[in-house]
Amino acid sequence: MARASSSTSHAGSAILGKGAQIRGRIAGDGDLRVEGAISGDVALTGDLVVSDGAEIVADVQARAVVVEGVIEGDISATSSVAIRAKARVSGAIRGTSISIEEGANVSGRIDAEFDLPPELGGKSR
Amino acid sequence: MANTVIAHGITIEGELTSDEDVLIQGTLRGKLVSKDIVKVESGAVVEADISASSLSVGGQITGNVTASDRVDLMAGGRLIGDVKASRLTIADGASFKGNVDMDV
Numbered sequence: 001m002a003r004a005s006s007s008t009s010h011a012g013s014a015i016l017g018k019g020a021q022i023r024g025r026i027a028g029d030g031d032l033r034v035e036g037a038i039s040g041d042v043a044l045t046g047d048l049v050v051s052d053g054a055e056i057v058a059d060v061q062a063r064a065v066v067v068e069g070v071i072e073g074d075i076s077a078t079s080s081v082a083i084r085a086k087a088r089v090s091g092a093i094r095g096t097s098i099s100i101e102e103g104a105n106v107s108g109r110i111d112a113e114f115d116l117p118p119e120l121g122g123k124s125r
Numbered sequence: 126m127a128n129t130v131i132a133h134g135i136t137i138e139g140e141l142t143s144d145e146d147v148l149i150q151g152t153l154r155g156k157l158v159s160k161d162i163v164k165v166e167s168g169a170v171v172e173a174d175i176s177a178s179s180l181s182v183g184g185q186i187t188g189n190v191t192a193s194d195r196v197d198l199m200a201g202g203r204l205i206g207d208v209k210a211s212r213l214t215i216a217d218g219a220s221f222k223g224n225v226d227m228d229v
Contacts, residue, residue: 014135017128017145024139024155030132040139 018053032062034069047079052086065095067104074108128161133168147177149184167201180210182219189223 013031016022020036031046034054041058042048048062054069064079067087075081077095085103094111127148131137135151146161149169156173157163163177169184179194182202190196192210200218209226 013130014132014151015128015130017143019144020129020147021142022137022139024137024141026135026137026139028135028151030134032135036129036143044135 016054050087052084059091127164131169165202174206 013033016032016034016036016038018035022038022040024040026032026038026040027043029045031048032042032044033049033051034056035051037055039057042056042060042062044062046062047064048060049066050056050069050071052068056070057072059073059076060071061076063077065075065077066082066084067089068084070088072090074091075089075093079095080097080099081093081095083089083100083104083106085101088105090107092109092111094113096113098110098112100106128145129143129147131147131149131151131153133150137153138155140156141147141153142158144160147157147159147163149163149165149171152170154172157171157175159177161178163175163180165171165180165182165184165186167183171184171186172188174188175186175190177192179196180190180192181197181199182204183199185203187205189206190204190208194210195212196208196210198204198215198219198221200216203220205222207224207226209228211228213225213227215221
């Protein structure tokens with residue numbers, strides 16, 4: 001949080017607070033924390049946190065994604081995806097590593113990209 | 126810290142509505158409605174009509190603005206559009222092009 005106010009030359013952290021709503025596209029560098037509602041696509045090069053009580057009805061793209069709220073749409077992460085206990089996700093989930101906590105409600109395809117170990121015929125990098 | 130922060134590097138194309146205060150450091154195209162304070166900081170680019178309780182402009186706004194309380198154009202701020210507010214200040218070094226309606 002301190003980064004956003006102390007520096008304007010670097011991409012900072014963005015927050016969409018409770019009681020805030022976006023209808024439209026969000027794109028950019030830096031991290032985003034959503035406590036409100038978004039209907040429209042989200043494409044970030046930073047991390048995305050969807051807090052408890054937040055709702056996104058759209059496809060999301062980000063580096064790492066943490067979901068505590070609701071996402072209705074596909075999640076595509078270049079890094080990890082963490083679905084926390086209270087979360088509800090309906091849509092395809094793609095990431096390098098995916099974790100789903102007990103109690104989360106997930107419906108959709110899960111696509112974890114990782115290399116198979118050599119003994120299973122994968123190519124080690 | 127503001128309730129909603131659109132940080133530098135973030136672009137929103139669409140409509141942002143909020144019950145609470147909004148701080149814009151990045152880019153917003155579309156429409157912005159807040160029931161509380163809106164601050165457009167230096168470096169921010171807003172191409173949208175804005176409605177808020179009060180608005181301070183340190184960045185660039187192209188669009189009509191309406192504030193139930195006040196609009197403050199800060200030094201370095203740039204506003205192209207009409208202002209409707211009961212109070213308006215324009216600091217030395219601010220740029221402004223548009224009409225003012227103070228609702229007298």
